[in-house]
Amino acid sequence: MIKVTMGNNVGREVRLIEPTTTLRQALEDAAINYSTGVFTLDGSSLMPGDMDKTFADFGITDRCFLLGVAKADNAR
Numbered sequence: 001m002i003k004v005t006m007g008n009n010v011g012r013e014v015r016l017i018e019p020t021t022t023l024r025q026a027l028e029d030a031a032i033n034y035s036t037g038v039f040t041l042d043g044s045s046l047m048p049g050d051m052d053k054t055f056a057d058f059g060i061t062d063r064c065f066l067l068g069v070a071k072a073d074n075a076r
Contacts (some may be wrong), residue, residue: 003063019056038068
């Protein structure tokens, strides 16, 4: 199990997740909308297609941060 701190600029939570879980599955299980912002995994920006990779694909074995910053329409 991997200790994943996930969330956005509104809140965060810690969950234990199997290494074979995709990032998308983890966010959906936590009811986090990943379509309205930019997400990072341990501080590195995720690229298109990364949401369907597993934590194991990224070499995550112990713990990580999966965090997003929501985009606002009025951002400059």
